[in-house]
Amino acid sequence: MKTKKRITIYDIAEKLNITASSVSRALNNSNHVNEATKNLVLKTAAELNYKRNVLASNLRMGKTKTIGVVVPRINQNFFSNVIAGIEDATYQKGYNLIICQSNESRDKEIKCINTLMNQHVDCIVISVSVESDDHSHLKNVLDQGVQLIQFDRVADELETLKVINDNEQASMEAVTHLIEQGYKRIALLEGPQNLNIFRQRKTGYLKALKNFNLPVISELVIENAWTKELGAAATRKLLSLPEPPDAIFASTSDFSALGVLDVAHAMHIKVPSELGILGYANEPFTELTTPSITTIDQFSVNMGKTIANLYFEEMENKEVVVTPKVISIKPELIIRASTRKKR
Amino acid sequence: MKTKKRITIYDIAEKLNITASSVSRALNNSNHVNEATKNLVLKTAAELNYKRNVLASNLRMGKTKTIGVVVPRINQNFFSNVIAGIEDATYQKGYNLIICQSNESRDKEIKCINTLMNQHVDCIVISVSVESDDHSHLKNVLDQGVQLIQFDRVADELETLKVINDNEQASMEAVTHLIEQGYKRIALLEGPQNLNIFRQRKTGYLKALKNFNLPVISELVIENAWTKELGAAATRKLLSLPEPPDAIFASTSDFSALGVLDVAHAMHIKVPSELGILGYANEPFTELTTPSITTIDQFSVNMGKTIANLYFEEMENKEVVVTPKVISIKPELIIRASTRKKR
DNA sequence: TTGTATGCGTTATCAC
DNA sequence: GTGATAACGCATACAA
Numbered sequence: 001m002k003t004k005k006r007i008t009i010y011d012i013a014e015k016l017n018i019t020a021s022s023v024s025r026a027l028n029n030s031n032h033v034n035e036a037t038k039n040l041v042l043k044t045a046a047e048l049n050y051k052r053n054v055l056a057s058n059l060r061m062g063k064t065k066t067i068g069v070v071v072p073r074i075n076q077n078f079f080s081n082v083i084a085g086i087e088d089a090t091y092q093k094g095y096n097l098i099i100c101q102s103n104e105s106r107d108k109e110i111k112c113i114n115t116l117m118n119q120h121v122d123c124i125v126i127s128v129s130v131e132s133d134d135h136s137h138l139k140n141v142l143d144q145g146v147q148l149i150q151f152d153r154v155a156d157e158l159e160t161l162k163v164i165n166d167n168e169q170a171s172m173e174a175v176t177h178l179i180e181q182g183y184k185r186i187a188l189l190e191g192p193q194n195l196n197i198f199r200q201r202k203t204g205y206l207k208a209l210k211n212f213n214l215p216v217i218s219e220l221v222i223e224n225a226w227t228k229e230l231g232a233a234a235t236r237k238l239l240s241l242p243e244p245p246d247a248i249f250a251s252t253s254d255f256s257a258l259g260v261l262d263v264a265h266a267m268h269i270k271v272p273s274e275l276g277i278l279g280y281a282n283e284p285f286t287e288l289t290t291p292s293i294t295t296i297d298q299f300s301v302n303m304g305k306t307i308a309n310l311y312f313e314e315m316e317n318k319e320v321v322v323t324p325k326v327i328s329i330k331p332e333l334i335i336r337a338s339t340r341k342k343r
Numbered sequence: 344m345k346t347k348k349r350i351t352i353y354d355i356a357e358k359l360n361i362t363a364s365s366v367s368r369a370l371n372n373s374n375h376v377n378e379a380t381k382n383l384v385l386k387t388a389a390e391l392n393y394k395r396n397v398l399a400s401n402l403r404m405g406k407t408k409t410i411g412v413v414v415p416r417i418n419q420n421f422f423s424n425v426i427a428g429i430e431d432a433t434y435q436k437g438y439n440l441i442i443c444q445s446n447e448s449r450d451k452e453i454k455c456i457n458t459l460m461n462q463h464v465d466c467i468v469i470s471v472s473v474e475s476d477d478h479s480h481l482k483n484v485l486d487q488g489v490q491l492i493q494f495d496r497v498a499d500e501l502e503t504l505k506v507i508n509d510n511e512q513a514s515m516e517a518v519t520h521l522i523e524q525g526y527k528r529i530a531l532l533e534g535p536q537n538l539n540i541f542r543q544r545k546t547g548y549l550k551a552l553k554n555f556n557l558p559v560i561s562e563l564v565i566e567n568a569w570t571k572e573l574g575a576a577a578t579r580k581l582l583s584l585p586e587p588p589d590a591i592f593a594s595t596s597d598f599s600a601l602g603v604l605d606v607a608h609a610m611h612i613k614v615p616s617e618l619g620i621l622g623y624a625n626e627p628f629t630e631l632t633t634p635s636i637t638t639i640d641q642f643s644v645n646m647g648k649t650i651a652n653l654y655f656e657e658m659e660n661k662e663v664v665v666t667p668k669v670i671s672i673k674p675e676l677i678i679r680a681s682t683r684k685k686r
Numbered sequence: 687t688t689g690t691a692t693g694c695g696t697t698a699t700c701a702c
Numbered sequence: 703g704t705g706a707t708a709a710c711g712c713a714t715a716c717a718a
Binding site: 361362363364368376380399401403404 | 687
């Protein structure tokens with residue numbers, strides 16, 4: 001493999017009969033350098049096709065202009081959109097992104113964090129895995145002096161920058177919409193309650209019912225129904241009740257809502273007239289089903305950009321501990337056919 | 344920000360009254376170390392919670408155990424799946440992944456490559472952007488002695504490792520299926536012909552027609568219909584022909600097939616009886632539409648794993664130029680309702 | 687088997 | 703404003 005020797009600042013120095021330190025100063029736009037020599041250095045650097053060796057620079061500086069991202073799964077629409085948003089914003093600032101997936105496992109999440117710390121990333125951006133109840137590994141990140149931003153699924157007790165959706169509000173609006181459409185027995189498919197997002201969505205559900213003086217019927221609240229299969233199973237159970245629900249809010253995801261729809265189809269139950277269905281996340285497929293599914297858009301790409309901007313505004317080059325701050329993005333209810341009962 | 348001083352090999356050396364070089368050797372499992380001292384070093388390293396400074400190591404070694412990935416868009420199902428597959432395999436070997444998106448722009452692609460080269464990645468994995476006709480920037484990668492793996496959309500003329508789908512075969516099977524279902528006037532929506540994948544799919548289409556002695560009708564071949572909107576426009580044009588097609592093969596993507604389906608619905612044309620529709624990529628939504636869409640699965644996650652394994656088998660620690668090699672993954676035709684004319 | 691010395695390429699801290 | 707020198711932490715050629 002032919003590896004041409006790379007040009008270093010010494011090569012430039014030699015050529016100009018000055019020292020490497022002057023070259024370095026010139027390249028870094030230091031103000032203690034003669035304008036003339038600076039220009040000369042820049043010119044010959046360009047001529048020789050000099051590229052700064054970031055490995056050396058990183059070692060010397062202790063910074064890497066790299067941001068580590070940990071998500072449960074890269075190939076989930078929401079997360080890949082957030083990553084795309086982050087990439088877009090960080091790229092412009094010359095930052096790199098190292099991506100890891102935790103696969104919803106606490107062990108893997110810890111290993112990801114360790115890897116990123118070893119790589120001396122300047123900041124870690126994370127959405128925690130469902131298994132992560134104990135967040136000591138995140139606390140550790142802060143203790144080591146590495147910046148940390150949490151998004152979507154966050155550890156509430158950790159004082160960090162957070163970018164989240166206003167899940168409670170969105171959920172409340174969703175259920176309110178169902179009530180206004182005339183649905184009276186509204187079931188909730190809830191996700192693992194150790195995750196903040198699912199707790200908040202449940203709270204929103206409860207608040208909406210309360211606002212309209214509707215009772216909370218415990219048999220209509222189904223735990224842990226956050227996949228298509230679990231959503232389908234929950235629906236079979238719900239629809240076989242003596243008094244089945246007339247609407248199901250799959251607060252966990254559109255996939256779970258899809259499970260609901262499948263079962264409704266199989267049981268020849270009409271949507272939305274006999275059963276209203278509402279999902280979460282605005283997955284691309286929700287507008288393609290028959291009927292299309294009412295859902296909640298989370299502005300995921302935008303979320304990624306917000307995360308990146310937050311880093312640059314609050315953290316870049318800051319040595320101090322950043323004051324915790326929560327940015328809440330208001331999701332939007334997308335009303336489609338699956339809940340349009342009234343006309 | 345409290346930054347505890349990190350433990351270095353010197354700290355370990357001092358504690359054990361040996362030199363840093365011995366510590367280094369012990370940690371790197373060199374065979375010129377006394378077993379006893381090696382164990383001692385490992386033990387105290389663990390005690391002191393020593394972590395190798397990869398920045399320093401990277402500088403010294405000129406390698407980074409990092410692989411750079413360049414894709415047109417991170418948040419496209421196919422690509423995020425490939426990335427997930429790569430991550431899965433590389434993670435286990437202790438490698439990191441730096442991700443860039445070219446946004447289908449040649450300029451951005453070049454910048455991505457430069458960034459990755461500056462980061463001294465050990466290998467670049469790329470699927471080229473649609474704009475990239477001239478591949479001198481990739482040739483440059485090879486000239487600099489950096490390993491390169493192309494996948495899916497590849498520059499044929501560059502002699503590198505390549506992981507691709509057998510697009511021609513898949514396309515031929517798809518069209519054959521249409522013919523066997525009784526479709527006689529089969530239209531092709533083709534993508535930009537500078538990309539190998541779209542050329543191959545066209546070839547497959549032509550071969551299938553030839554096999555059955557069907558004529559190639561040029562007005563049924565529509566250039567550049569590779570988005571939902573372009574697919575829809577093409578369909579409107581096709582269906583208003585004096586002799587419209589009875590099937591449309593959207594060889595570019597399922598999105599374009601979706602455009603076809605939308606127009607068919609709008610024009611009250613029955614699918615599959617009056618019009619067969621066939622897509623490409625097995626996007627999740629294809630099984631959710633009404634009717635569900637026949638398409639081609641590319642085994643994208645598996646493709647990612649194949650890429651990673653290829654790197655480890657052929658390239659890791661190799662200083663020599665790797666002999667070019669093409670791994671072709673056979674895609675699978677997924678027959679669904681949109682082409683099931685016969686019963 | 688171990689210690690000594692040196693370099694990877696930068697940047698920072700001194701002097702001058 | 704510029705030069706000399708050290709240091710970031712590790713790994714290796716060479717000597718012992």
